[in-house]
Amino acid sequence: MTDPKAPVELLVCTTCRAGAPTDQEGPRPGTQLFEALQGCKLPDNVTLRGVECFSNCDFGCSITLRGGSDRWTYVYGQFTGSKDADLIADGASKYAATPDGLVPWRERSTHFRKNCIARIPPQEIPE
Amino acid sequence: MTDPKAPVELLVCTTCRAGAPTDQEGPRPGTQLFEALQGCKLPDNVTLRGVECFSNCDFGCSITLRGGSDRWTYVYGQFTGSKDADLIADGASKYAATPDGLVPWRERSTHFRKNCIARIPPQEIPE
Numbered sequence A, B: 001m002t003d004p005k006a007p008v009e010l011l012v013c014t015t016c017r018a019g020a021p022t023d024q025e026g027p028r029p030g031t032q033l034f035e036a037l038q039g040c041k042l043p044d045n046v047t048l049r050g051v052e053c054f055s056n057c058d059f060g061c062s063i064t065l066r067g068g069s070d071r072w073t074y075v076y077g078q079f080t081g082s083k084d085a086d087l088i089a090d091g092a093s094k095y096a097a098t099p100d101g102l103v104p105w106r107e108r109s110t111h112f113r114k115n116c117i118a119r120i121p122p123q124e125i126p127e
Helices: A029-038 A082-096 A109-114 B029-038 B084-095 B111-114
Strands: A008-013 A047-049 A060-065 A071-081 A116-120 B008-014 B046-051 B061-066 B073-079 B114-119
Touching: A008 A029, A008 A082, A029 A047, A029 A060, A029 A082, A047 A082, A060 A082, A060 B114, A071 A082, A071 A109, A071 B061, A071 B114, A109 A116, A109 B008, A116 B061, A116 B073, B008 B029, B008 B084, B029 B046, B029 B061, B029 B084, B046 B084, B061 B084, B073 B084, B073 B111, B084 B111, B111 B114
Parallel strands: A008 A047, B008 B046
Antiparallel strands: A008 A060, A060 A071, A071 A116, B008 B061, B061 B073, B073 B114
16 A cells, blocks of 8 residues: 555654754745755655755754654654755755655654654554 | 644653653553543644553653644643643644644643654655
């Protein structure tokens, strides 16, 4: 039933300031991260999308991984901007290769292990 | 298109210890909260479900509100257990009355205003 090729969305909060002052000029860290991810190699089943505000403003730049009726949704935070694009692309690739969104602990990067903000079960909650 | 009567799920993390010691006996605070919510009046379009671990363990008892293709999903935290059941039932009722999950700020309780862990856009992300 579960399909490891089901479409995945990588959502990036583009309005995040990552703690920078409100009068700082130029694109915000969240937007810089989004733009850097546009240059990264992502699996064919991953779509990158920008979103305005995850309401997770105290925990740095944030992303959400979701997709497919059988996958858990994950929110990760504490990214600092464009320099974390490769780290996120790696995590998104591992997530997109699973049927249920559960990447084995040993395969997760240290950042993903330490900065999971929340996870939400799939529509059909596993027993 | 949007339907304020679309089904809503109120998910409660039943494994939450809310900072209590691991050797404490009896049901965990998350389970106590879930059981207290079973006794609360909820709108007809809200289904209460227990879930094991939202990975939001540093921020107390947590709930998720989701449902309908047009609603934002919200994760709220820092609940302390069964005594917050009415507060959560109130927040869930307001959420379930909206077509998009966006409860006006002035209608949100102080706890909901201050303890939003994250929000995730609906499947069809609004422009």
